[in-house]
Amino acid sequence: MKTRSRCRELLRIETSENVELRLNTEVVDGEGDYRLQRVVLKDRDTGGTKTVDAAGLFVLIGAQPHTDWLPSEIERVGPGYIVTGQDLMQDGQAPAHWPLSRAPLLLETSMPRVFACGDVRHRSVKRVASAVGEGSITVQLIHQVLSE
Ligand SMILES: Cc1cc2nc3c(=O)[nH]c(=O)nc-3n(C[C@H](O)[C@H](O)[C@H](O)COP(=O)(O)OP(=O)(O)OC[C@H]3O[C@@H](n4cnc5c(N)ncnc54)[C@H](O)[C@@H]3O)c2cc1C
Known part of the structure; x- marks a missing residue:
């Protein structure tokens, strides 16, 4: 069920005219005067970079719980x-x-x-x-x- 709704969301993103999906792409730099105006994107396959206009950047990099220090009794x-x-x-x-x-x-x-x-x-x-x-x-x- 979760996978199906995720597929639907991906399809919506892919078919949206105002969204450009770039796979295997890494944001490697930001540029601008006093505020962000451009980001530099690196293609992980070719290693090439490209600078594109950007007014904002939302970073979603996941999370790690960092609970290694807890005793093994805590499941x-x-x-x-x-x-x-x-x-x-x-x-x-x-x-x-x-x-x-x-x-x-x-x-x-x-x-x-x-x-x-x-x-x-x-x-x-x-x-x-x-x-x-x-x-x-x-x-x-x-x-x-x-x-x-
Ligand atoms: C990019 C991003 C965007 C988000 N946007 C939203 C949003 O729009 N709306 C929303 O509701 N939620 C959002 N969230 C989720 C929200 O930030 C978390 O759900 C919320 O902060 C969880 O609170 P918490 O107190 O459980 O953990 P945290 O806020 O992570 O606090 C845990 C604290 O414990 C500290 N800590 C860790 N290990 C130890 C240790 N060993 N000793 C002492 N201190 C330690 C950490 O430094 C941290 O300060 C977002 C999260 C991310 C990453």
């Missing part, structure tokens, strides 16, 4: 996104090493009473508002844990 997936709450459950059961009688709380990691929120969390929405919201939820969960 992570993919490049290091921290697994929390329901995503820790296997067939409705808490993971074998989980020491508490209750299941992990919504944003609790595989280490009891340690929470993760925001972009670093597996399956988080990756938006400012949701990161802030998860932070406020975590405060409530900490109160809950402290009263256990």
Whole structure:
């Protein structure tokens, strides 16, 4: 489903008259007086460069969670996104090493009473508002844990 909607989006981009799609292209420089007016594009196949007019540049370079420093008890997936709450459950059961009688709380990691929120969390929405919201939820969960 996700792949199908991504294909639709790509098709929309490719068929838009006001969008020029350049594959294998790298922005290697920017030029302008006081503000950006041109970018220099490098063709990765030929190595050749071309300067084109540009009033703005939106950089979207992906993200890395950088969670290597965490202890191995904190479960992570993919490049290091921290697994929390329901995503820790296997067939409705808490993971074998989980020491508490209750299941992990919504944003609790595989280490009891340690929470993760925001972009670093597996399956988080990756938006400012949701990161802030998860932070406020975590405060409530900490109160809950402290009263256990
Ligand atoms: C190019 C780009 C454009 C975006 N545009 C939008 C947008 O238009 N709207 C929107 O809602 N969202 C947007 N986002 C997503 C949004 O920025 C994130 O969802 C949001 O910032 C997540 O907040 P966070 O607190 O979880 O993580 P972050 O904002 O990444 O904060 C994590 C902080 O932890 C610090 N840190 C990391 N490791 C350690 C460590 N070991 N010790 C101490 N500190 C550490 C980092 O330096 C960083 O300051 C965009 C993201 C990118 C990359």
